Amino acid sequence: MSTAPIAFLKGHxxxxxxxxxxxxxxxxDPSPAAVARLCDRRGGIGGDGLLHxxxxxxxxxxxxxxxxxxxxxxxxxxxxxxxEMCGNGVRVxxxxxxxxxxxxxxxxxxxxxxxxRRVHIAKAGADGTPGDITVGMGEALxxxxxxxxxxxxxxxxxxxxxxxxxxxxxxxxxxxxxGALLEAPPVEPAxxxxxxxxxxxxxxxxxxxxxxxxHERGAGETRSxxxxxxxxxxxxxxxxxxxxxxxxxxxxxxxxxxxxxxTITERPDGGIEMTGPAEIVAEGTLDPDWLATVFx
Numbered sequence: 001m002s003t004a005p006i007a008f009l010k011g012h013x014x015x016x017x018x019x020x021x022x023x024x025x026x027x028x029d030p031s032p033a034a035v036a037r038l039c040d041r042r043g044g045i046g047g048d049g050l051l052h053x054x055x056x057x058x059x060x061x062x063x064x065x066x067x068x069x070x071x072x073x074x075x076x077x078x079x080x081x082x083x084e085m086c087g088n089g090v091r092v093x094x095x096x097x098x099x100x101x102x103x104x105x106x107x108x109x110x111x112x113x114x115x116x117r118r119v120h121i122a123k124a125g126a127d128g129t130p131g132d133i134t135v136g137m138g139e140a141l142x143x144x145x146x147x148x149x150x151x152x153x154x155x156x157x158x159x160x161x162x163x164x165x166x167x168x169x170x171x172x173x174x175x176x177x178x179g180a181l182l183e184a185p186p187v188e189p190a191x192x193x194x195x196x197x198x199x200x201x202x203x204x205x206x207x208x209x210x211x212x213x214x215h216e217r218g219a220g221e222t223r224s225x226x227x228x229x230x231x232x233x234x235x236x237x238x239x240x241x242x243x244x245x246x247x248x249x250x251x252x253x254x255x256x257x258x259x260x261x262x263t264i265t266e267r268p269d270g271g272i273e274m275t276g277p278a279e280i281v282a283e284g285t286l287d288p289d290w291l292a293t294v295f296x
Contacts, residue, residue, distance in 0.1 A: 005285040008038075009096060010045060013088035013278045015223035015259025019047040020096050020280075026058040030295070032080030037294045039078040044294075045286075048219045049086060050076040051093050062111045069109035069116045071097060077218030085114035085164035087226015091133040091278035094119045098130075099280050105131065114138065114164025133278050137227065138164060139270040140234040143192070149199050150186045151215075152179025158187070158199075159235040163272075165217070166197045167231035171239065175203055175213050181221040200228045202236065210236050211256035223259030230272050233264035244268040 006028070009020040019038050021028065030038070030052065039047045052074035056062040062072035073093045075086045090110055097103035098121055105121045115138060122131025141162040149158045149170045154177055156170040168187050172178065178185070178201040185199045196217040205211050212232050214225040233253040237243065242251045244266050252265040262276040286294075 005288055006291060007283070007285055008045060009099075009280055009283040010047065011051075011092040011095060011278065011280040012259070013091045013224065013226065014257055014262060014276055016086075016088035016225060017047045017223075018049050018051045018089055018092050019045045020051045020053065020092070022053045022096070022100070024053070024055045024058065026054045026074075028052070028295075030076070032076070034294050035076045035080040036078065039080075048078050048216070048222045049083070049089060050078075051089055051096070052076065053093065053096060056111045061113060065111040065116055069111035071102070072111040075112065077216070078220075079218045081218040082113070083165060083218065085112050085117075085227055087135060087137055087163075087228075087230060087274050088224055088276070088278075089226070090117055090119060090135045091226070091274075091276060092280075094121055094133050094135075095130070095278040095280055112164070130277070130279070132275050134273055134275040135226070137230050137272040137274050140231065140266075140272060142234070142238070145189075145192060147192050148188050149201075150188075151181060151199070151201070152177055159238070160192060161231035161234055163227040163230050165227055166193050166195065167200060167228055168193070168197045169200045169202060169231055169235040171202050171204075171235075173203070175201055175211065177201070178213055181213065181215045184217070185215055198225060198228050198231075200225070200232050202232050205254075205256060208252065209254045209256070213258065224257040224262070226262065226274050226276070229255040229257065229262045230264055230274055234266060234272070237266060245270060 056066035056072040118136035120134040158168040158170040214228045
């Protein structure tokens with residue numbers, strides 16, 4: 001591992017924040033410990049996760065997708081663990097590609113461990129404000145079986161939704177009932193989530209309008225979770241008796257998160273689209289001496 005300065009950026013999507021590590025030829029291969037150090041908010045750059053930007057052809061997990069998507073989002077959780085997908089991360093990833101001149105307004109494809117995701121970067125506003133980014137999030141899977149979650153001394157039934165990563169969605173009377181969410185809420189039965197789960201707590205705000213908190217697997221409570229917002233939308237729609245595959249009509253919900261709002265639409269063909277902002281807030285280089293201690 002070279003200790004020459006390495007470029008990084010910092011970005012967020014509805015305040016779900018990420019360290020961005022451009023590495024087109026996959027030369028860095030950050031270890032779980034290195035990722036955790038980079039994402040540490042006191043001893044590193046700080047972020048809910050790492051967006052490792054690699055050409056698909058250069059990464060063994062993405063080479064098979066290279067013909068369909070030039071760039072691979074090698075996403076890692078803030079604790080260094082590997083994740084299949086991150087919806088807010090895809091938006092920030094696309095914004096980085098746009099900023100770096102590697103993508104333009106319009107459509108592009110991004111490879112992820114959950115498959116290729118289609119992305120649309122909207123035109124900037126008249127005042128130069130970057131346009132929102134829409135991500136095709138794929139279809140939701142709704143595994144059978146009852147699950148429940150426990151937090152803040154209470155338990156609720158939950159809906160199991162898989163968005164390329166696993167979610168347990170619980171509808172509650174008040175978001176404060178979930179407590180501090182300092183630890184991963186227990187989910188039962190554990191066999192339903194052998195690799196852990198993202199847990200969402202949801203309240204209603206109005207017709208087709210909900211608010212949520214989320215404890216993300218490997219990251220803790222975060223200000224936003226894109227796949228979680230999609231899982232919440234699907235769970236809410238089914239609870240409300242709405243299924244676009246049956247009615248032939250798309251359903252759109254507004255999902256409020258601590259860091260902002262996302263618009264989630266489920267189409268009759270099952271495809272789910274998430275629209276929201278993404279910002280790059282800083283860029284710089286990692287200090288070579290510090291890098292030696294991180295990647296050592």
